[in-house]
Amino acid sequence: MKIKLDYNNSTIEVNIKQGNVLDVLSPKRVKVSDETEVLRKALSVPHFHFQSAYFRQSAYFRLHKPPLERFLFDAENVLVILNDATKPCPTAKILEFLSGYISGDKFKFLVATGAHRAPTRGDLKLIFGKYFSRFSQALFIHNAKRDEDMVYIGITSRKTEVYINRLAIESDKILIIGSVEPHYFAGYTGGRKAIIPGIASYKTIEANHRFALSPDATSLKLEGNPVDEDIIEGLELFDKEIFSIQVVLSHNRKIYAAESGNIIDSHLLALEKVNEVFAAKAENKADIVVTVAKSPWDINFYQSQQAIENGKRILKDSGILILVSACKRGLGEGHYSEILFSCRTPQEVIHKVNTEPYKLGAHKAKRIAELASRSEFWAATGLPDEKVKKMFIKPYHNIQQAIDDAIAIKGKKATISFLLDGATTVPVV
Template sequence: MKIDVPYGKDGSMSAVIGDDVKVSFLEANDVQIGDEDENINAAINNPINSKNFKEFLSDAKNVLVIVNDATRPTPTKKILEFIFDDLKQTHFNFIIATGAHRGPSQEEYLQIFGSYYEQIKDKIIVHDARVEEDMVFLGQSTNGTQMYVNKAGVKADKIIIISSVEPHYFAGYTGGRKSFLPGIAGYTTIEQNHKLALVPEARALALDGNPVHEDMIDAIKTVKQDIFSIMTVLDKHHNVYATCCGHINDSFHAAIDHANEVFAAPLKEKADIVVSVVKFPQDIDLYQAQKGIDNAKLALKKKGIMILVAKCRCGIGGKAFADLLGSSDTPEAALETIEKGYVLGYHKAAKMAEIGLWAQMWGVTDVKPDVISKLFIKPFSHLQTAIDLALKEKGRNASVLFLMDGGLTVPLIK
């Protein structure tokens, strides 16, 4: 059997596996895609617990549009086709909700905004969480997080959020409140919030009792301006499956139902070897591709082998998590360091180290072998080599599962 998997934006990798090996595939569920334009237009004109879009903008003086960075598959440029004519009648700015990520490259600006970039490039603010003078203090959350957000969000009298909702490995789901925290929050705020990811309740598909989510909701409560939320849910091919607009929390929760229909994938039993394929754009670096590791653990047997397939176009990504893992001799040592004091990025290291306690992590990436091997990930250049060695180690009777969109698909044992 020859198996092809995506690698990078337009590339692929393949491996041949003998017919005697038990191989299965798990990917996001197939859903019926209707007319995407009608889907988006109807949601914008019939929002949930909100004025429609034109009415929302009718008395606007200073509009801020919050959009995701290039690590998300959010169809921002597609949404602009439906709102830009009304938006350009107002005084507006865009802010890229980078959280603690870097700002976009020229190519990534075009990925986000498409042909609209030339018209709006002078109206784009790139959030930088580390610039303290750009932050405004809005209060303290129930969990004690100090709420600092970009002052651009305070100066605006109307806020539009364009985002997408899919599972997130410690916030439960992306979208909605995440545009503020971590999207346009200060570094200290993000660090305090992400420390809450260390508890078991912070996991994919979980909102009730999830302190990370609760913190984000508290952040939204500090925002006094009118918000018009545009939440999309994409299918496994990045087509628009559903759009939910209007009230920020109500549209978010409505989108969750659709996100579960796509990304919560039922699985009968765990496998000895799980190949987790992280697609573009989440394959930007290991920091983002780690989501494919965390989702894949849900489908992996104890003492199993997980093979991450992600190009990691920009290398490792977050420095803190890589430095921590790289300076630890064992996963246990990394977890002990985290217990002594939290630094932003350590939540990522903790999730990886916890898996390292009971399973092997291998990686087919473009990251240099001497770099990734320090992070408890055994490096490979080719999928075929990794598969062959995994089967040699686990035996020909081992089961192999390909998680075909590991960054977004959440396996659920039934």
């Protein structure tokens, strides 16, 4: 049996006996007829159930104009918040659809990097497409570590001090453009995450992400998820009129569904379609799981964690997880690699994270160590072998060889499951 895997924007074919294959999982194949029509419908019926009474009584609702035009009509300083290049949101397509609404000098654009590195010029061209030159003079990149750019707005019940980018504080209104996918500890991407962590300070992000150590911080879960609940509390401190456009992508990255309106409602209403596309029924747990981090999650090992976490969901204890990711820009941000490199065993990593003050990325180190403690963790990447080994991972550069070796260890009757788009496919047993 031949199975095609994406690696570094190309396709690699692996061979395996059909009798060994338990599951080949990927996002559900859904039909997308007209992306423009999907966006048009979403913008014609925005959702504002949770918006303030003042906002519901404002001129926005009295004007007989299209909803987004009503939202923008009296604003003099509008901030448009966009995803960075680590997210698959088709921002350029959405900007094209909105081009009639967002012309003029009252608009600024802020790329919500969270704690990620700044995008390159090439990244920005990818994000903005043909609109890069048009908006480049009004373009700003969020830098979570520039304290002078941040404004304190309050503290959550979990003691997260919330600092937000000054551009958002000084704007009249905010327009958010984003996409919603499963997220391995926040439940889902999109919506509220454009603000926290998107345009929050490093201190705020670190305080919020410490809750990723909780077992309730997991994919497809919002209720009882302390990461999400803390984000929502932080968002409630942010008193701004926000119009949010959230899209759900198909298996081939087309705009399958969209919602607009309040930052909370538009996000929650998108989740049904997210689950339809990205939650995949699995037969059972497997002896071997091959999980593929496709672009943009293959940009570095940090982002590839999404594929690792989804693969873990269907891996038997003492099984072998094989990550396939080019890791084009190395290990990525965060304290996680320093923790892993400083310890001699996975158990030492777990103890270190559990007993020392949390630093951003520690949750990743602990999750990797937990996997390495109960199973074998292998990775076919472009990373140097010595760095991979220091993270308690067996390095490979040939995917077929890794699969063959895994079957040799687990036996001829070993079961193997594939996540062809591991960063977004959430297996449900």
